[in-house]
Amino acid sequence: MLRFAPSPNGYLHIGHALSALANRQMADALDLPLTLRLEDIDRSRARPQFEAAIVDDMSWLGIGWTPPMRRQSEHMAAYQAAMDGLRARNLVYPSFSTRREIASTLRDPGVARDPDGAPLFPGDEHIIGIEETQRRRRTDAPAAWRLSMTAAASTCEDLAVTVTDAAGVPRSTLSTDPLAWGDVVLARKDTPTSYHLSVVVDDAVQSISHVVRGADLLAATAVHKVLQSLLGLPTPLYHHHRLILGADGRKLSKSNGAASLKALRENGVSAADVLQKISAFTAGPAR
Ligand code: GLU
Numbered sequence: 276m277l278r279f280a281p282s283p284n285g286y287l288h289i290g291h292a293l294s295a296l297a298n299r300q301m302a303d304a305l306d307l308p309l310t311l312r313l314e315d316i317d318r319s320r321a322r323p324q325f326e327a328a329i330v331d332d333m334s335w336l337g338i339g340w341t342p343p344m345r346r347q348s349e350h351m352a353a354y355q356a357a358m359d360g361l362r363a364r365n366l367v368y369p370s371f372s373t374r375r376e377i378a379s380t381l382r383d384p385g386v387a388r389d390p391d392g393a394p395l396f397p398g399d400e401h402i403i404g405i406e407e408t409q410r411r412r413r414t415d416a417p418a419a420w421r422l423s424m425t426a427a428a429s430t431c432e433d434l435a436v437t438v439t440d441a442a443g444v445p446r447s448t449l450s451t452d453p454l455a456w457g458d459v460v461l462a463r464k465d466t467p468t469s470y471h472l473s474v475v476v477d478d479a480v481q482s483i484s485h486v487v488r489g490a491d492l493l494a495a496t497a498v499h500k501v502l503q504s505l506l507g508l509p510t511p512l513y514h515h516h517r518l519i520l521g522a523d524g525r526k527l528s529k530s531n532g533a534a535s536l537k538a539l540r541e542n543g544v545s546a547a548d549v550l551q552k553i554s555a556f557t558a559g560p561a562r
Contacts, residue, residue, distance in 0.1 A: 276482050277302045279333075279340065280312040280474070283325035286535030287332050290489065290519050290527040293553040297441065297516045298487045299338045300557055304442040308341040310481060315348045316466055316473055332536045336546050345481065347473050354468035357476050357506055358420065358461060366427050366505060367461055369418035371411035372402040390494035395457035396421065417465075421458040424501070428453045431504040436496055439514045441557055443485050449513070451497035459498055471498045479508035490515040491526055517556050 279295045281287055302309040311333065315321035333340060347354075361367045372380075380402045381394035388394055399408040411418075428434070435448045461472045478486065478499075493515040503510045518526045527533035534542075539549060 276307055277309045277485050277487060278312045278481060278483050279309065280314050281329055282314040283322060283329060284317060284320040285325060286328050286537045288527050288533040288535055289549060289553060292336055292536055292549055293516065293519060293556050294489055295333060295338045296553055297557045301441060301443045301485060301487050311340045312345045312477060313347065315346055316468055318348065328537050335540055336550065345477065347477065351467055353476055353480065354473055357472060358467065361505065367420045367422055370399055370421045371408060371416050371418050372399050376402050389456045419460045419464055420462040422461050424453055424456060424458050427501050427505055431501050434500055436500055436510055437512050439485065439512045441514060445512060451500050453497040453501045456498050471502060475499050475502040475508060478511055483511050486511045487514045487516065489518050491518060519556055
């Protein structure tokens with residue numbers, strides 16, 4: 276089983292169409308079903324109109340998928356159960372610093388950063404101080420929950436994942452480096468889960484055998500591998516397709532002017548035009 280897993284936080288653009296097509300092509304090559312998963316845990320950003328547009332975009336492109344569609348927001352109990360297991364094993368800890376406090380303390384451009392460019396979390400005591408950390412703990416202040424990455428990675432015997440080519444044929448082994456991420460957030464103050472936790476739980480619950488997604492998520496595979504190992508979940512095979520870059524050389528986003536599929540459609544661009552443009556990107560090096 277494969278999955279296309281967009282977040283209904285905005286309208287999809289041509290980069291998402293590429294991911295959907297790469298999934299469809301591998302599913303066809305392997306004769307496996309492709310399902311649609313809405314990664315809608317961020318309730319402040321998910322909107323029904325974006326969800327409806329995803330379904331419209333898929334049918335406009337002619338990219339079929341097998342129902343039912345899974346909405347992550349309907350499965351919070353499953354993520355909470357996984358978190359409870361990690362808490363019981365002391366592999367996660369509450370973290371009280373706010374995003375703003377972290378950003379304002381770790382402003383120095385020379386500070387150690389994770390593969391996404393965010394500062395590595397040094398511990399609350401280095402952000403808000405020991406006394407304030409203790410005060411927040413005593414008063415049960417709202418906390419995010421972070422994975423103790425060094426402890427977690429040390430329990431993981433095998434940090435390698437198998438990567439396939441675009442047709443799903445295993446081609447190589449990728450050794451992952453979870454320590455590069457530091458103590459990632461697994462549950463937020465206002466949401467009992469995070470992208471990393473939900474994605475590994477769902478990939479297992481949905482029996483996803485092949486994960487096809489953009490190269491921007493390649494490094495995150497390290498976190499997913501550790502979580503699969505901790506939670507006793509199987510590790511799928513991975514394929515990370517090339518990204519379509521914007522004129523500024525960065526991955527497509529609304530902020531660098533990527534037009535939504537909806538806007539292209541409304542402006543008379545045909546699905547065939549879009550498919551032709553993206554099909555050059557679906558083949559490519561296996562990563
Ligand atoms: N929801 C993620 C995104 O829209 C994709 C997650 C994944 O494929 O693992 O970028």
